[in-house]
Amino acid sequence: MTETTDCVFCKIAAGQIPSHRLFEDADCFSFLDISPLAEGHTLLVPKRHFQSLADVPEDLLGRTFMALPRLVRAVTAATEAEGCNVLVNDGRVAGQVVPHVHIHVIPRLKGDSLGYRWNTGAYPEGRAEELCARIGQGLQ
């Protein structure tokens, strides 16, 4: 474990940077990606700082992924998605931007033109709050 004072996800975990939080438990937390590939694009993040999946203790990673079924159910239900991609970019070469392990949950709809082209976008004002509330309902 290496806590880094300049890691944006460590700061989000600590509440020092605001986020559209979806849930939180002792090990991990989840929030809307600020640059969504699709509406409801969500991140699931272990609170402790590890750069690579290779470094995460297996019991901690297991407990983090235990949140995935209900997160997938909630995100797809809230967005009326027909499926989703779950993705971890591990390493800069693989597309990792923030060097703190994070799991993308990307809702998919027919004809969404996403493929794997990563056309990031931004929420119009207020939309993130709506989605946050709707997904939160599915997690209760």
Place this chain on the structure above:
Amino acid sequence: MTETTDCVFCKIAAGQIPSHRLFEDADCFSFLDISPLAEGHTLLVPKRHFQSLADVPEDLLGRTFMALPRLVRAVTAATEAEGCNVLVNDGRVAGQVVPHVHIHVIPRLKGDSLGYRWNTGAYPEGRAEELCARIGQGLQ
């Protein structure tokens, strides 16, 4: 849980279809993807048949993902990769082909031209065995 007699991954789990198996425990197993996106492209699969992540019991999914750190370490070490993508395509719209939950581990190298274009390939004869052996060493 729905066992399906015509599911290719259920048949691989049962040993009815051969595979380049990397490891196996009570809950899950891992083997080389037969249509690799990169050398060492590996699948991690729960033995029980579920079509979607949304349907997998969270404790089973957690135990399955506990294998990921050592799998990532072993696959990247064996392929000398600089990183990897971990990906689940959940639902046909998301690119899921085999309707049995499976986790891709795709080694990445600088200049590999992969991006997210999914240029699948095939191993030349004997190469899959070599990689299987090398990754297996890292898992011991």
